[in-house]
Amino acid sequence: MNNSVRSTARLLGAGLRALLVLTVVCGVIYPLVVTGIAQAAFPDEANGSEITSGGKSVGSALLGQSYTLEEKDKDGNPLPDPKFFQPRPSAAGPNAENTQYKLLVSGASNLAADSKVLLSSVERRRTDVAAFNGVSPSAVPVDALTASASGLDPHISPDYARLQAKRVAKANGLPATRVEKLVEDHVDGRLLGFMGEERVNVLKLNVALKELTTQH
Numbered sequence: 154m155n156n157s158v159r160s161t162a163r164l165l166g167a168g169l170r171a172l173l174v175l176t177v178v179c180g181v182i183y184p185l186v187v188t189g190i191a192q193a194a195f196p197d198e199a200n201g202s203e204i205t206s207g208g209k210s211v212g213s214a215l216l217g218q219s220y221t222l223e224e225k226d227k228d229g230n231p232l233p234d235p236k237f238f239q240p241r242p243s244a245a246g247p248n249a250e251n252t253q254y255k256l257l258v259s260g261a262s263n264l265a266a267d268s269k270v271l272l273s274s275v276e277r278r279r280t281d282v283a284a285f286n287g288v289s290p291s292a293v294p295v296d297a298l299t300a301s302a303s304g305l306d307p308h309i310s311p312d313y314a315r316l317q318a319k320r321v322a323k324a325n326g327l328p329a330t331r332v333e334k335l336v337e338d339h340v341d342g343r344l345l346g347f348m349g350e351e352r353v354n355v356l357k358l359n360v361a362l363k364e365l366t367t368q369h
Contacts, residue, residue, distance in 0.1 A: 245304030308352035
């Protein structure tokens with residue numbers, strides 16, 4: 154009986170020591186080492202690709218966000234701010250047009266390509282985007298009409314950015330040519346020269362726009 158008790162005690166002691174060592178190594182030392190390496194080698198990525206403006210954090214380059222006015226339309230949805238470039242639609246939000254970019258509800262609408270609800274939304278967005286930017290409905294690119302799989306896409310196509318340039322320039326009292334050049338300066342090429350499509354990060358573009366309006 155005593156041998157059994159001593160054997161059990163030794164096993165419990167060994168188990169507790171292993172738990173303590175693994176807790177310190179895996180729960181303290183390893184995270185600190187990895188965090189230290191990440192902060193030293195990749196500080197921007199390690200901190201969530203944070204973007205600042207005027208000394209304040211305004212978001213992440215990896216996450217889309219909305220740019221709206223305090224006023225709302227007849228359905229209670231926030232109106233887009235004409236002074237800023239607008240992102241693509243988002244399915245990560247609680248309102249009818251789902252333009253809130255809510256991180257906790259990231260995801261797609263999951264509507265089928267032949268869904269009448271989706272088709273109706275696309276046509277409504279086409280009309281609204283065209284009217285908002287003063288262009289023909291046929292000029293509106295597809296990314297201005299459909300949401301991304303995550304609902305948090307931070308990018309728009311160069312075509313959509315160019316379409317918005319004149320409206321943004323007029324709303325901010327800037328020469329259209331300066332805003333158009335700003336767009337071209339923020340076009341990111343394909344990854345490795347051949348993967349994906351050219352794109353524009355909306356947050357980075359709007360931060361640069363704000364700096365331009367301040368200088369003007």
